Amino acid sequence: MELIKKLKINNELGLHARAAAKIVEVASKYRSKLYLRKGDQEADGSSILSILTLACPKGTEIEARAVGEDSEAMMEALSDLVNRNFDEEK
Amino acid sequence: MTKDQREKPKKLTGIAVSPGIVIGKARLVDRSRVKILYQYLIDEKQIKWEVERFEEAVRAAKKQIIAIREKMPKQIQEHSFILDTHLMIMDDSMFHDATVETILKERINAEWALKKSLQKINKLFAEIEDEYVKERVVDVEYVAERVLRCLAGKEQESLFEIKERVIIVAHELSPADTSSIDIGKIMGFITDVGGRTSHAAIIAQSLRIPAVVGLESVTWEVQDGTLLIVDGYTGEVIINPDDNLIIQYQEKHLAQKELESSILRMSHLPAKTVDGYKIAVMANIEFLEEVAAAKDHGAEGIGLYRTEYHYLRGNELPGEEELFSDYKEMAELMAPYPVTIRTLDLGGDRLSPGAGTKTETNPALGLRAIRFCLKNPDIFKTQLRAILRASAYGNIQVMFPMISGLQEFLDTHAILKQVMGELEEKGIAFDRGIKIGIMIEIPSAVSVADILAKHADFFSIGTNDLIQYALAIDRINEHVAFMYQPFHPAILRMIQHVVKVGKEAGITVSLCGEMAGDPLCTSLLLGMGIDELSLNAWGIPAIKQVIRSISMEESKADLERILELDTAKKVREFIEQRMSQLIPYLGRKDLNAEEGSLRGRAQR
Known part of the structure; x- marks a missing residue:
């Protein structure tokens, strides 16, 4: 099953190393594959380097795509993480 | 490069941590880059x-x-x-x-x-x-x-494929760095950071090559191949020296060598007092490579072989074969003289991950040495098997560090017996009569030395630790380091007691701490009746020379008077005064440089 969802990066620092690492953690918890798209660039959600090269500062809109049997749960965990602003301290 | 294009000489001053003068080319150890070679794989x-x-x-x-x-x-x-x-x-x-x-x-x-x-x-x-x-x-x-x-x-390759003899220039050197260098190719070490106890200093002292640390920016000033003069007496390093400077330092180097060799020439004569009493002078070593230096300096055996190096060099614990081949070669090289192997004297904190224990608040009083080995019998047995197997190839003795009382020794002995049994079952050769010794370095072991003497073949007094534990001072701590006093009456009494009960039990008593290498202590120890002294190789000729200059009779008489003195200061004054009469050259500055380097050696 494939799920696509638009997410807005709202934390202060954007998708920097710590936030990217948290996305990788989510991606590794589920069997589905995770991809993140910004414009015409797509990143592998299980690769911290790949996510970093997307270079998403605060306010960036990205498109998350989860492919696999548990894509729903994965997407939920991901949007939860993004909405919590990656638990970043203000 | 012609003379005119040479850069101007520049002098830097750091901390001299190992004596000697060398003139040679720099080899910069760049910590940030590894050379990458292309290789096409065929099959x-x-x-x-x-x-x-x-x-x-x-x-x-x-x-x-x-x-x-x-x-x-x-x-x-x-x-x-x-x-x-x-x-x-x-x-x-x-x-x-x-x-x-x-x-x-x-x-x-x-x-x-x-x-x-x-x-x-x-x-x-x-x-x-x-x-x-x-x-x-x-x-x-x-x-x-x-x-x-x-x-x-x-690949077990040396980090820097060194082909010629060079002076290593580095920001700092870790045990891992020095263990991947071909030791024979190093003329000296100079580093940006570090102090008297830094790893480069300790290695340089062991290898008897000059080292200067704390030069701050030498890695920025020097390139591969830059000509350097390193003066390990003064801490001076000269970059791009001109001909005059080279000649000047060569002369200083020769004068120093001349003095050392005059003592060295006598080093192969036995250490016999003027009244014919003989004691064995042996070497403390840490690497197989030091055996040659030990023999050259007249060592009649290895009184202390520190075995920690193999455990610190890599990511993994050393295997039995690695240890065995090292111990075997050492035994073969030294035969018929004895090689006294001290089993692992480390805490888990300094071992590789896997054997790792949690950081301790007080490692000196923590799980280390024999305590660590008894807690980790697998690690211990591997070393014991290697030692026992090597014992078939020469005269190997084994001794255990930090024994605090009989039970600990009996537990240790039981493991040794068990390993012996296993080897016997498999038909693997080893020396069944291997001598088993106890390091006396904890005050409690001194108190019960009479009990321990009934169970051991020999004692080896480790004064460095004994002084620290007995006087409750950490000599690395600058606030109390001055209290590290080998001449403290308590220490003298302890040593005397151990020698006495050892003699009563008929076992050999040896001393392997820094006191063994201090010419001021020699007569004192001789008077007590010590059988063997073990010290860093380069100090052996001087100590032998001292022994040859004194008599047992006088040493005993002096000892009686020394034991009546009530402070370390009085003891030192008495000895200094006596020695300046007996051996006038002890007061010479050049010999004190040797002594200084001994004092600088880290306590391990």
């Missing part, structure tokens, strides 16, 4: 092996990072996140999978394949506008460097 087997080699290096690199993370002090724990990122990078598909794929597809070696992955990542990151994210490529490079190092280490 499938090689390719498979190469992938495995890469995986192995990544595993090793991860292990290192995990170990570093675990050792991080609490105050900076929050920064441990960066290390988690590094672990993640090593698993990252762009780093890991891409490299494996390149090895398989392009049939090239792991190093080159990793370099290609790195180039790709670099290119991607170069396009990023966000400066912070762009900077993260540094972390990728850092991780790659670590993996490359692991790849290099795996």
